[in-house]
Amino acid sequence: MSAYDLVVIGGGSAGLTAARTAGRFGARTLLVERDRLGGDCLWTGCVPSKALLHVAAEVQAARRADVYGLGAASGPADLAAVMEQVRRAIAAIEPHDSAEALRPFGVEVVYGPAVFTGPRTLTVGEREVSFRYAVIATGSSPVLVPVAGLAEANPLTSDTVWELAGLPERLMVLGGGPTGCELGQAFARLGSKVTLVEVLDRLLPREEPRASQLMRERLEAEGVTVLTGYRVEKVADGAVYGVGAPVVYDRLLAVTGRRANTAGLGLEGAGVRLGEQGQVMTDGRLRSSNRRIYAAGDVTGRSAFTHLGGVQGGAAAVDALLGVRRAIDYEAVPWVTFTDPEVARVGLTADEARSRYGDVVRVRTVEHDRVDRAVADGRTEGFTALVLGPRGRIVGATVVSPRAGETIAHLAAAVRLGWTASHYAKTVHPYPTYADGPWHAALSDVYARLFKNQWATGALLGLRRKVAR
Numbered sequence: 001m002s003a004y005d006l007v008v009i010g011g012g013s014a015g016l017t018a019a020r021t022a023g024r025f026g027a028r029t030l031l032v033e034r035d036r037l038g039g040d041c042l043w044t045g046c047v048p049s050k051a052l053l054h055v056a057a058e059v060q061a062a063r064r065a066d067v068y069g070l071g072a073a074s075g076p077a078d079l080a081a082v083m084e085q086v087r088r089a090i091a092a093i094e095p096h097d098s099a100e101a102l103r104p105f106g107v108e109v110v111y112g113p114a115v116f117t118g119p120r121t122l123t124v125g126e127r128e129v130s131f132r133y134a135v136i137a138t139g140s141s142p143v144l145v146p147v148a149g150l151a152e153a154n155p156l157t158s159d160t161v162w163e164l165a166g167l168p169e170r171l172m173v174l175g176g177g178p179t180g181c182e183l184g185q186a187f188a189r190l191g192s193k194v195t196l197v198e199v200l201d202r203l204l205p206r207e208e209p210r211a212s213q214l215m216r217e218r219l220e221a222e223g224v225t226v227l228t229g230y231r232v233e234k235v236a237d238g239a240v241y242g243v244g245a246p247v248v249y250d251r252l253l254a255v256t257g258r259r260a261n262t263a264g265l266g267l268e269g270a271g272v273r274l275g276e277q278g279q280v281m282t283d284g285r286l287r288s289s290n291r292r293i294y295a296a297g298d299v300t301g302r303s304a305f306t307h308l309g310g311v312q313g314g315a316a317a318v319d320a321l322l323g324v325r326r327a328i329d330y331e332a333v334p335w336v337t338f339t340d341p342e343v344a345r346v347g348l349t350a351d352e353a354r355s356r357y358g359d360v361v362r363v364r365t366v367e368h369d370r371v372d373r374a375v376a377d378g379r380t381e382g383f384t385a386l387v388l389g390p391r392g393r394i395v396g397a398t399v400v401s402p403r404a405g406e407t408i409a410h411l412a413a414a415v416r417l418g419w420t421a422s423h424y425a426k427t428v429h430p431y432p433t434y435a436d437g438p439w440h441a442a443l444s445d446v447y448a449r450l451f452k453n454q455w456a457t458g459a460l461l462g463l464r465r466k467v468a469r
């Protein structure tokens with residue numbers, strides 16, 4: 001039986017970072033991957049979806065070329081050519097996630113499904129392995145909601161949509177979360193007639209209601225039929241049945257949520273407790289109920305983002321091997337839905353902040369018709385909202401704009417470092433950028449408080465008049 005300091009199970013964003021971190025310390029590290037390195041993000045998640053959205057944006061621009069006196073493109077895009085572009089992006093990134101890239105870190109890679117055989121042992125095929133510590137980073141997989149006829153309808157999921165050979169004429173997207181909005185918009189721009197169905201009363205239900213409304217308006221303007229508060233009763237004969245007339249489709253894409261990959265790992269025998277959704281239950285240090293076994297990434301049910309999975313993977317390896325705790329501030333983790341416009345969030349929404357801090361909370365919003373870059377781009381539909389908590393600290397922010405994902409990074413730093421609106425306002429921002437949004441929101445808070453104390457500024461002005469006539 002070979003012995004390792006750290007065995008990492010799963011070679012996605014979380015597992016790769018855990019393995020690289022351990023390798024850097026000179027730990028004897030084994031990475032077990034049952035399929036291919038790179039995980040969901042590289043093969044079926046972030047990378048293909050962002051490449052698809054990029055192509056879809058170019059197609060959309062071509063459809064509007066007549067505005068500039070050129071011939072406008074029309075009709076459906078050639079999906080084979082589009083997917084070629086998607087595969088090119090994956091191929092360019094894949095080497096960074098490969099076994100060769102892990103070799104300089106001294107990480108050994110073995111392929112096959114890992115199964116725990118005890119609290120400190122596991123097997124990979126015939127091979128028996130013991131470990132001082134392990135990190136479970138097996139990710140999550142799409143799940144189908146229990147709707148009559150849905151499984152039989154053989155829906156596409158975010159795992160399989162990339163294998164489509166041709167553009168569906170009518171695409172039904174079930175689920176109005178980030179995946180549904182991103183893929184729904186991309187396929188609509190490429191030329192599918194998309195219907196987007198969400199069971200709750202708005203798209204992107206985790207975001208500020210106004211961001212959800214803007215998303216709806218944008219998608220509808222681009223020809224997507226959006227049905228919210230729509231409960232699918234059954235799927236049969238190429239149609240979805242709910243309230244009103246059945247909605248027919250050519251292909252169905254089900255993106256209604258995911259479930260942690262923990263089945264078949266032998267976790268019971270390893271003393272690892274699971275939650276109701278099958279996720280590995282972890283403490284603040286990402287340790288499972290077996291203190292020698294950590295978990296990171298989607299499998300924890302606390303992360304569904306590549307960047308957070310990576311941070312968790314690194315933190316778990318450091319904690320296990322060096323005993324050094326790296327606290328993760330979950331409230332300062334930003335996320336972005338990469339539709340056009342992008343919807344970016346960090347920290348608390350206004351409602352969440354009010355229920356935590358009460359009336360002290362104020363929200364400073366800048367409409368993007370006051371952001372010159374948005375005006376220059378002809379994209380003034382968005383907004384920036386800063387949520388300010390006690391002592392004017394920035395406790396949350398939402399940005400909706402074509403480049404909101406870039407703007408939110410700075411705001412994540414502000415939330416994490418506990419900056420007030422005044423701190424933020426003192427940092428000079430470049431003009432003209434969408435970053436003017438949060439800057440002016442912060443400045444508006446500073447000015448509003450100054451004007452509230454007008455007696456003080458008035459007194460100071462009067463005094464100065466007397467001194468320097």
Ligand SMILES: Cc1cc2nc3c(=O)[nH]c(=O)nc-3n(C[C@H](O)[C@H](O)[C@H](O)COP(=O)(O)OP(=O)(O)OC[C@H]3O[C@@H](n4cnc5c(N)ncnc54)[C@H](O)[C@@H]3O)c2cc1C
Nearest residue numbers: 010012013014034039040041045114139297298304305306
């Ligand atoms: C369409 C889509 C778009 C997305 N876009 C974004 C985005 O823009 N930004 C973002 O931050 N996030 C995005 N995400 C989420 C992101 O992809 C995931 O959060 C991230 O990839 C999870 O990483 P992970 O390491 O936890 O799991 P995974 O990447 O799923 O890796 C788990 C690995 O474990 C392996 N494995 C499973 N079981 C075993 C076993 N028994 N033995 C050995 N190996 C095993 C799997 O084969 C896999 O390689 C998107 C997701 C989807 C579906």
Ligand SMILES: NC(=O)c1ccc[n+]([C@@H]2O[C@H](COP(=O)([O-])OP(=O)(O)OC[C@H]3O[C@@H](n4cnc5c(N)ncnc54)[C@H](O)[C@@H]3O)[C@@H](O)[C@H]2O)c1
Nearest residue numbers: 145175176177178179197198199255256257304336337338
């Ligand atoms: N840009 C990004 O960072 C990005 C992109 C895609 C996914 N992700 C992450 O991956 C995870 C999964 O995302 P997702 O969008 O696939 O799932 P999700 O769970 O975030 O959203 C699923 C949506 O489907 C809806 N739904 C559930 N049952 C339904 C039904 N019967 N009919 C209609 N709608 C129904 C839910 O109300 C929800 O709005 C998320 O945590 C997300 O943050 C991130």
